[in-house]
Amino acid sequence: MKRYFFLIIIVISLFISDCLIFGRIIADDCADYAVRAEFIQKEAAPGDIITLRLSFEIQAGFKLPDNPEITGLKDFDILKKINRANGIEIDMFVDSMEDINLPGLEIYVYNQDGKQKTLKSNPAVLAVDPLIKVKPAENLLRPIKGLISTEYGIKRILLLVLAVVLIILVIIAIYFIFKYRQRRKLCPEVPVLPPYLKALNRIDELVAPGIPDGKEGKAFCFILSEILREYMGAIRNFNALEMTTHEIAGLVKNKSDIQLLNLLKKIDLVKFADAFMSKTAFEEQVSLSLEYINRTKPKEV
Numbered sequence: 001m002k003r004y005f006f007l008i009i010i011v012i013s014l015f016i017s018d019c020l021i022f023g024r025i026i027a028d029d030c031a032d033y034a035v036r037a038e039f040i041q042k043e044a045a046p047g048d049i050i051t052l053r054l055s056f057e058i059q060a061g062f063k064l065p066d067n068p069e070i071t072g073l074k075d076f077d078i079l080k081k082i083n084r085a086n087g088i089e090i091d092m093f094v095d096s097m098e099d100i101n102l103p104g105l106e107i108y109v110y111n112q113d114g115k116q117k118t119l120k121s122n123p124a125v126l127a128v129d130p131l132i133k134v135k136p137a138e139n140l141l142r143p144i145k146g147l148i149s150t151e152y153g154i155k156r157i158l159l160l161v162l163a164v165v166l167i168i169l170v171i172i173a174i175y176f177i178f179k180y181r182q183r184r185k186l187c188p189e190v191p192v193l194p195p196y197l198k199a200l201n202r203i204d205e206l207v208a209p210g211i212p213d214g215k216e217g218k219a220f221c222f223i224l225s226e227i228l229r230e231y232m233g234a235i236r237n238f239n240a241l242e243m244t245t246h247e248i249a250g251l252v253k254n255k256s257d258i259q260l261l262n263l264l265k266k267i268d269l270v271k272f273a274d275a276f277m278s279k280t281a282f283e284e285q286v287s288l289s290l291e292y293i294n295r296t297k298p299k300e301v
Helices: 002-032 153-186 194-208 216-237 245-249 255-273 279-294
Strands: 036-038 047-057 079-084 087-093 100-102 108-113 118-119 124-128
Touching: 036 100, 036 124, 153 255, 194 216, 194 279, 216 279, 245 255, 255 279
Parallel strands: none
Antiparallel strands: 036 047, 047 087, 079 087, 100 124, 108 118
């Protein structure tokens, strides 16, 4: 009996010593931190907004700034911070499927002289429910056939898209053909005149108001030169309108063309050097121009 009594005393002594040791550890932990950090929520899920409560007492003479500086929160999505009478509440956004492991934080308070004091908090953990729970063996990529319906097949879908595109192109082509025919009915095409006939008609229009005399013939020379250059370029296959008289001289070999070139040089003197030319001289220039056109026009005309 006495042996059992001593055994019971030993067990009770061990239990009491363990409790005392545990209580000492908790007391030591609490003594190490001036700030108590705890999550108001017991658990969270991705997308939730949770609140972290930091409870502490500020020593007399020190003050917490309106926007307190807290280190250790850089890896968290902070929405807002609210100063309370006995601490701070921080709203955070849960953007991870892993448990939230809050490290020890540091809060800075200041006195009137600007002296800084650091308050440290305990670490805290909040369990996060990932919402989608799968077995490790099932958490693998699955073939796309099981996710997307392939009843019609990719080829059939491509053929359908191609058919729609072709129908749209046909409709557009029909529309433009219809508009083109309507335009032709409303605006019949003007027959294109041969170069010689166009030049003769323009000269007739030029001399119809009368041939000028003296310096009044400068504009007359510009138009006559343009008619002759356009005609020569059309029958000799070069752009005489964009070339100087000197450049044209390097291309022409025909005797009639050389004679016309001399005429163009005289006209250039009136155009650019304000040379005087009488009415009789203007009439001679027109006559030589008509002679050149009639000499170089097609033989069957």
